[in-house]
Amino acid sequence: METIEEVFDYIIIGAGSAGAVLANRLSADERTRVLLLEAGKPNNIWTRIPIGFGRLIENPDANWCYSAEPEENTNGRRMPVPRGKLLGGSSAINGMIFVRGQSLDYDTWAQLGNRGWSYREVLPFFQKMEQFDGGDEEYRGRSGPLRVTEIPEVEPLYQAILDASQQAGLPFNSDYNGASQEGVSISQTTISRGRRQSTAHCYLEPAKTRSNLKIISEALADCLLFEGSRCVGVSYSRRGTVHKARAGREVIVSAGSVKSPQLLELSGIGQSSRLRNLGIDVVHDLAGVGENLRDHYAPRMRWRIGARGFTYNDKARGLGIVREAFKFFFKRTGLLGLPAAPVRAFFRTRGGLESPDACIGWFPLLVAPGYRIDEESGITTFTHPLRSESTGSIHIGSDDPYVQPEINFNFLSSPPDAEITLHGIRMTREIMGMPAMQHLQVEEIFPNPGLQDDDELMAWVKQTAETTYHPVGTCKMGSDPLAVVDERLRVHGLTGLRVADASIMPTLSSGNTNAPSIMIGEKASEMILADAA
Template sequence: MNTRPEYDFIIVGAGSAGCVLANRLSADPKNKVLLLEAGPEDRNLWIHIPLGYGKNLTNRAVNWCFDSVAEAHANGRIDYLARGKVLGGSSSINGMVYMRGQRQDYDLWAQMGCRGWSYEEVLPYFRKAENNARGPNEFHGVGGPLQVSDLRDKPPILNAFLKAGQEAGMPLNADFNGAQQEGIGLTQTTTANGRRNSAAQAYLKPARGRPNLRVETGARGQRALFEGRRVVGYAYIQNGQAIQARAAREVIFSGGAYGSPQLLELSGVGDAGRLKAIGIEPTHHLPGVGEGLQDHQVFRMKWRLKGKPGTYNERTRGLTALGEGLKYIFARRGVLTSPTNPINAFFRTRPELETPDVQIQLFPGTYNSMRDRALHKEPGVTLGPTLLRAESRGSVHARSADPFADPLIHTNVLGTDNDLRTAILAMRYCRRVMETEAMRAYYDFEMAPGKDVQSDDEFAAYAREAGSSNWHPASSCRMGPDGDAKAVVDAALRVRGLEGLRVVDASVMPAVVCGNTNAPTIMIAEKAADLMLAA
């Protein structure tokens, strides 16, 4: 057994949240901080070139590439669940869409008993985190570590689609993270000067030189070390060696919505009966661990286009690709600077709803499947109508006592009739947008589901065949007040019933926000760091 010197804070998981914590906690030279990450350094070239996203979507060197269980409401299909396994975590492989969700999301958290998490209370942390290229205003900040930029590449298809959305009834929205979310508009991205700005680049890189911060990669979390009810250290495995480190103040799990429930259960924290059944000695009975997993469910549709829309398909092959490569190298411009979804749209499937319940993500390209992402030759677009408030909740649990075993993930996609109904309305609306006058110059034909699909039953069948996770898992270690038996952490993100252990990442969201989850996770970690430093 190897031991390390004593630290003040030990953070397990160097993803969106873990990198923020490592930076903020080590800013005071008096705090000794250890950051553990199962994956490698973020040296892979495709991490840093935005359109390189597709290359790492199934690359096991930097991606956990999890599978769901066979999902009953999706014809027994196994869903593919990408997750970053590298410094920066999922922020190193994500689509770089900068989105915060709705004001009402955070007000709901506060209403659910999570004091301190209302919109007015979290807005300062969103502003503190960001350096928005548009400058400051009441919603946005400058001078923060996270670089938020406008698109550098705007092919003709973007303009056509913006017009199509308006023709179909959506207002133009210049800032989804401003006064209101509803409408269609261009995406702001977590990029800087045409390069990805992951949490590792934004927060960890500037702190790497600090003598009081130690970062260990290839370090697989094993279990927390207890003295009574208090967590006093952490055991992990690196290069086949068992290592222990003591924590004078706190251990923080930032393994993400799939990782943190597993880290807790491997430490004996979870439902005691479930733990015994898989050979783990319970240390603290906490039945909510891993339950209530929520995600955004997406039902991708594809169209073949004609003419010269400038989609990723035709611009990433042959001589055009060569030109784009040179443009990128010499000017940091062109298609390689693009995020996955340069346009987003938020709309309500029913007029009686107060805020949007569906997000449409435009990917200006087509490919066969998530596991086969080779772009097609001919131009095309993929629209991803995404349920923002899916009712279905799933679960994630350790499969066994083996820290190297993948967790057991049940997404429960389309678990309720209402989710199916919303998916059908969302897909019908996407078809309407694509069939507007504004798209006529480019519209060739609908590839998937295809025009044979017309009735609700046919759309439902397609939803079951095509519905999948949009890789925004959350709420598997959710925060809640004392009376809430299924809450895992309190409003200060301390694991209930224990001392010296917090969970800080997307898993603590009481309910998933109505938008992409990277910026909200970074906000959570910014606020958590303040709470820890004040403690």
């Protein structure tokens, strides 16, 4: 095999939500040479139409298509763990829902000892990333690269859900990314004029012609290179050739919550006994690599809608799909422009809480196996705790970089997660039973209204729930024995190496994780440039 060596200032591994931001910001100064390595392909046709996410979720051309180890609280199922594998990473295959989380999330990170990560301190990065026309300027950004929009059309079905939620006691919230998250809202999305706003589109497109930025796709980083405790580069494979690239300043690992810990372990950074057992030379013993895995585990409920014409199962039937296609091409709305859940609610499951601890999302159709539109007309809902406390792990079981690491979620191991989930199911039922929903002739299909007992409902959750694709925390930031990076995202005990992606979150953000991952990319870029000055 041939070996080629090139030298850069910064090498970024992974062109996802965080990595693409870093590539753009670090290469803004034309004197700085940046290499961005991405294991996946440059793009995929289905990323262009929002509803294409149904065609990406099991598509190995754009998705790592991992699966989790069987575990007790998933009834021994191998849960699918989709992750983006192309420029834009998971931002290019995700459900396009835009949720920052709560101020409490970031204040908690700061309280854990991470200076610079309080809500007040991360807010400027959330503002810097986005271009959003609504909301209050105190909270929202107007001129960032990522266009954020509200669903353009509040359909009668969405209005009924908004009204029913208010009848159940939730306030209407016109901006859950503003002063407060609480209430029921129309979703904000990373869709603009019918086009998905992935980080590939918003951050890489404008930067890709810079002569100082080299973007190499289909390049799998398989090992970090060290001189003593300093990371000096990376070895990567592309089409059967092994390459080496050197970093004069730093290597930044942005391979996501599954593959960042994998790459560290393959490179000899992690639990030393685990690495030695696999024959890997230990560069640095770091107990937390791959630990602290958190995700949102969410049961999906299915509801029949008897009244005709409200759901997309009805609207897309027969020639209706042609009408939907016209609607999308002329107005950029309708079925083809849908994100994962156009209506969502954030609420508290008990008294004494400062802010919401659970959410519900509504999707205006029933989906059949294989992500096809169901013959039956209805709605799908999901619910989950916002800041799940159950923690699991991701570790390599092989020294082969092409073998997926073992993912053990350990879902529901923290009792409050189960309690909040049960409350979410009951809250969904309450809302769906409100007078504002009556004209829709709503009927619960799944689980079934007869299932009322906590134990029975929990058994159903274990049989059927899935993740909402938000794994975080496997290279967590902090200063405790399980922390992998410090508050400036430098890997503890080593130099020249940072991790910047969803894996550094010490705890889950209250909602979807794309916006926080982009924020991490923005903040990491600023810290790296400041440290180099």
